[in-house]
Amino acid sequence: MIYRETGQFKSSYQADQALFPIKQDRYVILGILIVTFAIVPMLLNQYWLNAIMLPFLIYSLAALGLNILTGYCGQVSLGTGGFMAVGAFSVYKLMIAFPELGFIPLVLISGFITAAVGTLFGLPSLRIKGFYLAVATLAAQFFLVWLFNKVGWFYNYNASGMINSPPMTVFGVIITGPEGDMHGKYYLVAAFVAVFALAAKNIARGRIGRNWMAIRDMDIAAELIGVRPLIAKLSAFAVSSFYIGMAGALYFAVWLGSAEPTEAFDINQSFLVLFMIIIGGLGSVLGSFLGAGFLVLMPILLKNIMVDGLGTDAALAAHIEIITVGVLIIGFLIVEPHGLARLWRIAKEKMRLWPFPH
């Protein structure tokens, strides 16, 4: 009743091809943006912003990136951690070498550097598919982390091999370094995520996105109807790595502040982001957010409920948390193998028919 497109007549092609053709969707997106930028920063304290919202947004961006590659173009990748490391180390070197460029351009440049690296590691995808490609990208993961750990130039020959983000400002507000302003950090990351989520939605429905999906659904058929696999696959790797690179840059510079390659960008990162898109929903922008939310917020929420709310012993809570998150993942995948985004899609269908389901 509330959510239906009946009565919304499109009188131009432009209106018909809009990013959100249904009026209610536009309102919802607008509402989410208002909540994100105006209400959330007012309500939440430092702990929530720093320890919960920042990782949620940054992982959403990384999941978005991987979803472009895996969800839209069908190329399985286990190199996310490695590509995030490329973004992080690029932004670190750039912040040291060219601080005058400003933080936002530096993050974008690190995204482009990662895109180049990602494209390079995407080359095998032209010959191999599926699990074999996953192994090739796994090689990227191990090689990149090894490289950043081994070559001193990347971490400016620091004795411990750690990188620390020097203080930088955006519009006069300190964003990185220990004195970074928490609201500034939040706004910056939220703005990045908002802009690039809309961009992803836009790319996905256009020609490039359709090429990706054609490749995903059946690459031979796609080739026959004129999609060039070289362009389609490598562009997916490039765009995906661009997103992941930016996520890595923000992850290191804004959220963590310092990082060591072997821990911050290890294989678990790659799995984590992959699980996010599998749980959230492959080939869905919304799914990236839902998956990131599920895997970032759920453990912290469980911990807070148990330790602060119920007074459970911290170690026991940690064990229960491991079990519960595992059970929930399996549970969700049994209930809905296509991810949380699919649940939302079903809900939408139901709402359109409501209150006359037949």
Place this chain on the structure above:
Amino acid sequence: MNSAKLCRSILAALLALPLLSGVASAYELTIPSLDYRTGPYAPNGIPFANGYGDYMNMLNERDGGINGSKINLVACETAYNTKRGVECYENTKGEGESGALVYQPLSTGITYQLIPKSSVDKIPVFSMGYGRTSAANGKIFPWVFNFPATYWSQATVFIQYIAEKEGGMDKLKGKKIALVYHNSAYGKEPIRTLEKAAEKYGFEFLALPVDHPGQEQKSTWLQVRKERPDWVMMWGWGVMNQVAIKEAASIRFPMDHFIGVWWSGSENDVLPAGKAAHGYLSGAFHQPGSNFPAHADIRKHVYGKGMGLGDEDRIGEVLYNRGLVAAMWTTEAIRKAMEIHGTNEVKAVHVRDGFEALDVDEARLTELGLPGFTIPVKITCENHEGPGKVALQQWDAHAKKWSLVSDFYEPLRDITGPLIAEDSAQYAKENGVVPRICGS
């Protein structure tokens, strides 16, 4: 949802047990305990957390806290994971009326994260014998304390021990010394010092990294067998330690030529290798064993009331005592802070002053029920490392016991001094820290 019901009933049962805080009326001293009782580092994290918590609970039960103010120990599980450690820090720093008074992360990775954050939040970090070595320079790191000795001091002590066994510093020339290290910020700490020492004394230095978590070390020890170093040092933690000792035993590397850092020398590390671990050495700055009056008090006041965090028969293990000594110095610093500022309602800023004026000598140790337990520590504004002295302990696999086998060595300050100055100056430059001037 059966699982939820089950969880809830377990929780309810547990809720009834540990009501530590009691009546929250008076001013409580909040001390967060960043534990790790899960993950590959839990075998080492558990005894430390038990020692740390038991000592503080003992003070609460026996003396009613520190000078009558109760300690509120807030445990937070980090799993030795940096990101979770930071989450714990953010979560606990504002806890209670006093706010978090001091952090003991027990992880070099987390310490590196907390150093800049805590200086802004003005909360001291007590990274006892780990973390960033150059934080020994109190002029640049006013909020970080890493006494009683750093990794660099320890590395030079091992060199001296080796020289002594070989028959003098000049006998080091031409020897081959390998370092098996955890491939992380922690494991990499001693490399620069050892390189400098290798240059100075003419021994050959070989660095062999082991990747997290260190369950697979076959290739590393194959390399040891191939290169045949005269001595092997190890900077390991968690599961890595036991695996390394077992691997060393399997290639028949002489155990009395194998020296672990003080984080690689506990019962958990040597027991799995059985008799083969006999003679294995490690660094130490306190006595093993549980025959001190403080241990008796813990048994009586904490375990006697069923409030112990671990098993009673594991009191006195090396890492348990490590946690205990950490708790002792921490509470002494708080006591000092109360004395300096003349109030029991100390905040983190005051506790920092307490740490900086800390002076726990042998007489005080005896009063605390720990005579001869560790070395006297005196901290000053510029020196946050304290004495820097390290001894070696050896494992007796037949008696299943650690014992100190050497005196406390002075570190080679001519090697560590310039390195500390250089590294801390670099930090100051990168982060725009102006070194403070230590007053008269």
